[in-house]
Amino acid sequence: MLSFLSRRLGGMALTMFAVSLLVFLVLEVNIDDVAAKVLGQFSTADQRHAWLLQNGYFDPLPLRYARWLWGFVTGHWGVSTYYHADVRDLIAPRLLATGLLMISTLAVMIPIALTLGVLAGMRQGSKLDRGVSILAIVTTSVPEFASAVFLSAIFVFWLGWLPGVSTLAGGVTLNELALPVAVLTLSSAGYIARMTRASMVEVMGSPYVRTALLKGASLSRIIFGHALRNALGAPVTVIMLQIPWLLSGVIVVEVFFAYPGFGTLLYQASINSDIYLIEACAMIGVVAVVVSQLLSDVINTWLNPRLSLALTKAAPPAGASAG
């Protein structure tokens, strides 16, 4: 387990290093551009030159990169050119808000998706299975911007039940969370339900479930005692993959509902060419992806002890069968 973790952490560090290099090369190589973005359109060529000199932008590229990376690691993320505030101070509350949205979405989405997936997968081909599959395909294939407009048209413009924007200006309210959570749940619950269903179908057809059935075990005992745990591997991976998506991929939903989260911040940073903020957001996005991947691996290992055995000894042979 220790070597698995150290290998994983090494991989994480390498990924982050590669992405940091990319971010640096994309945003910091053209130094005239950096000066123009930081000092604004009214700055003169002399002012830009003086600023670049003062901030070491004429040093060799590797040295600049090393300094930039060290600054990032030690928490010196610079000042946002659009918000005129320390990038760290900007990001913290936005991460918190997106974290809240993420937890609320997961809290709604996971029970719905798993329940639907398990119910559908229990009896392959049943009416329930077909119904869930159709619902899942329809909701997954509707993009967030369309479902946001659709739900807004019903609950804001037509019925007038819910607020049109979720600025959280008066504090967190369930009313304001309802629509963003509903849109995010609609777009990803179907996918997870489908994954759970497929996994469940596979497990329900496996020899040990058949044996349990033949031995006269009840369906509930088979599902809760044997099948469910084995069927959760794939959905857990998919759920963990939703975390980086919920952090940075929810831009559409956050912007649509004016939700003050990380996605809106990244969007504003991009459209305003807020260079230091884009850099920090990109790096945080990478951290989120690799950390959630690590978590996903750890949880999968816990759910499936064969994986940890394989990891501590050798890779499992291809096509190793379950049971």
Added chain:
Amino acid sequence: MWGLRTLGGGRLHPAVGELAEQFRAGEIDRRSFLRTLSWLGVALPSAGGLVGLSSCAPAKAVSAQKRLRFVCAVQQITDPALTTWIEASNLFRNSLEFLTEVDADNITHPYLAESWSPSDDLKTWRFNLRKDVTWSNGDAFNVDDVAFNFRRWLTPNSQSVNRTSFAAITDFERIDDHAFALHLSRPVCSLPEQLYAFTCPILNRRFEQEGGDWPKTPVGTGPFALTQFEVGRAAKFRRRDTYWGPKPLVEEIDYIDLGPDIATHVAALAAGQVDILYRVNISELDLVKRIPHARLLSTQAAQTLVMRMQSDKAPFNDIRVRQAVVNAADNAQMLKFAYRGMGVVGENMHVAPSQPDYAPLPPRPRDIAKSKRLLAEAGHPNGIDLTLTLGNTQGRWEQDTAQVLQQNCAEAGIRLKLNVMPPAEYWSIWDKTPFGLTYWSHRPLGVMLYDIAYRSGSAWNESKFADPEFDRALDDAMAILDPKKRSVAMLNAETILRDQAVIVQPYWPEKFTAVSDRVIGHRVHPSDFFRMDRVGLA
């Protein structure tokens, strides 16, 4: 004379008599008459008998609701004189005041200056300031504050657009604590109106000493005080009890930045989360009309899109290429398809029929054959590849307009590529890109716009247009008080600009916004300059 008197009680300007005669003879309209009188420092209530001004209707009952919520971009403000965003000016307009005020009908009124009077030759202007004004930091407002502002606007290294707007001012003369005179190198008739430009708020004389960052030291003479300012999020203002003028109708104003998507703003209005929207675009009109408790407000302003070609950059340094583009453009079609026909067709010379100095030019119909011929003469017999850069700074209709132009140009063999970038990106290159689409907000007079956008070397001259003959024609027009004679002088300037073909200026779109039906006293201002102390909630 017809009961007219000046704001300061002094002698009437000699031109007043002639203007009144013209108005009585029906040669100039009521609005032009009142507007010109206001420049000359005539007290407008004294003109009531002549033009039939009625007293204001009594205001509706104002409710106990004390907080007004306004959807508006909250942009960075540092030095208000360097502001390039009107939205930002609408925030500091609550705390900072101007020497004059121009209302939604383009009539100039006293503000921090209680009266003014020009010399007969319009080259010396005397202003008298109010004596009862105090700053929010306790300072008494006086001529030193005004002198401080003029000095920093006009200093040779000033980056404010005011340096160009007031280039004619040669001297600021302090007369006493509450009076000053401006000496000009050439006559400028509309000086009082120009003092309400959004870059002309009067800052406290210690603004620079205190760091030159207004939101950090938000000292002002206005009806509200800034209490919170977060770029991209929100700004809050609270009523000042020591304000010199009438008490504002609301206690607090919350400006809420809901991002650039106007459909989101409309959703907030539908849900009753906000009271006033800054702007509604053509694409949201139908949505607003379906909200039962919302009112749609509209006006025809001299705002427009300009697709300008920089005359000093290839291939646009060849006038034939520019003329080919202008000849290919179908302005009426752009209005019809990109803006649902809700506006007035433009004439590629950037003066609107609604502006008093507008002089109609003979129509110049679209001519594809001529366009092709000009291209061939310019050495492009097989057509030409051009790139138009735009940023949808006001909404998607900018791109829709550009796409119609793209189709128009294709007919003449001009292969137009559209380079669409984010709004903020566009504003960093708006005056640098060779061929760009820029939104120009309303200016009360055509001469004001010509002065900042087309005069040789002016600060916002994005087309790099430089023509001494045009500059002379503009000088002539700016010196003429008589609206009739001014529009004749403008004919020259307009003709030169259109003939030089630096712009395709397709149409004058109507301006829309929406408010909750509880809002009273809010009018669409053609320049988007909103005074919130007169707005309340029913």
